[in-house]
Amino acid sequence: MEMLNIEHLTKLFPLKKKLFSRDQQYVHAVDDISFKIEKGKILGLVGESGCGKTTTAKLLVRLLKPTSGKIYIGGEDIAGLKEENLKKFRKNIQMIFQDPYESLNPRLTIHSTIAEPLIAQGLYNLEKIHDALEVVGLKPPEGFLYRYPHELSGGQRQRVAIARALVIDPIFVVADEPTSMLDVSIRAGVLNLMLALRKSFDLTVLFVTHDLAVARYMCDDIAVMHNGKIVETGNAEEVIRNPKHSYTKALLSAVPIPDPRAKRERIRIRGKVV
């Protein structure tokens, strides 16, 4: 069963018009992409910087309004919903942001931060906040509730962000490079936590990353994105072992081999990212 089904999703950003110029020009940030995620699976969205990964993520949680296309979540199209009607669906879909130093309000305690989604849905309950903190490994919860973000480490903050996303039991989570700002030593901890949570919460996840090693470790399927288009999709192992598209090959050739003397032949990418 498909949890998420995206059809012909497009997002154009208008460029500033030149003086006296009549035709409006656009940046095609996301250009007619379609993909599906089955229930309980993790899809990795990989690609270089500026290829439209984060824009796609923001479109799915409707931080941005798509120019055209459909986003079906559990059978319901949310692409055209107005801001007022989005509230109900926000219970089902949450996002984990890239930078835990930026995504937590510095003036709110951990308790207030995690309580926000609950209050918004009218479900406030201290027990749930306790549980969420415990689930993400911040124990004992009482020790963290009334702290501020600046008193926590990067890994702890990202765990708080994950707790905030999971506290209202969403069915679909978008994770936008959740470990790219973290220290390598704690990266694995957060990744394993997400894998464990995905099992226990039966989550469907869109995992945005530029790190192919992380994508291979985390994801069931991989979609490779280039210049706003999806160029290749398939089973994670399959895509990485046996890439079909030339861009995927080029991307894989950029991953260093863990041997200082070995040198891989780099494939140069043609086609500019605007």
Place this chain on the structure above:
Amino acid sequence: MKKIENKKASQIRQIWALVRKSTFIKLGVSIMILFGIMAVFSPIWIHINPEVYDPIIGADPNVHGSVGPSLQHPLGTDDIGKDLFSQLLRGSQVAFMLGMMVSVFSTIIGAAIGLIAGYYGKIWDTLLMRLADIILTLPRLPLLIVISGIFGTQSNWIILLILSLTFWPIISRVIRAQTLSLRERPFIESARVSGVGNTRIIVKHLAPNVLPIAFYYLTVTVTGAILVEAGLSFLGFGDPSNMSWGMMLQWCFVKGYVFKAPYWMIPPGLCISLLAFSFYLIGVGLEEMVNPRLKKR
């Protein structure tokens, strides 16, 4: 809940530690406390002998014409035997009340409008900011004179209202600029993903983050309000049922004692400058705390 209280207490201690380090704030607060004592002392001084010392209706029947400082009248009297010291004390009350209330009101209005314009953008931004521009470009003192002329009877409440309505645009411009940059920060986006409504985002997520700046402008506004009130009173648009420093200066000028009675002329002028200066010092000190780039190494 005890934890929260402890946190709050330790935060206050931290702020206090910062305040104690700043010479500007220490000096400003000292001057302010001095005027605070004066304001509190006013009713006590009147109580000694209301018929002589009341700043509005009292007068010393034994005095003819303005006399200089004496034991009974520490600052002397005006031309009809009213005690100048009592007037000065009452003036500090008025200056404090008016200055504080104007700055609090205009900061609240300015912050609200700045937050709304900055967060909602588009048509709201245009409408509110053009309104602010219009008020900013109007010359303040002539405008106040015209408006207080329209109202006819002057009272401190009308002055308060007019001052608040003309002071908010400065604050709202600054708050709007702050909001514009805060709005794009990921923690606001994550609040929106959490399903938090617009009103709550403004109140709970944006407002606390612009508070330090708003507080700095609050102190700057007090200075402006005190000076403008003094100016208005000096021009004869003050509250005639009360006494303020500006009004003392006006009477001194109207009665022709400017060069004859320095004991009448100098104290209110000095008080206006000093109180305005004290708030300015606090503002500068706060700005140093808010804006780390100004900090000395």
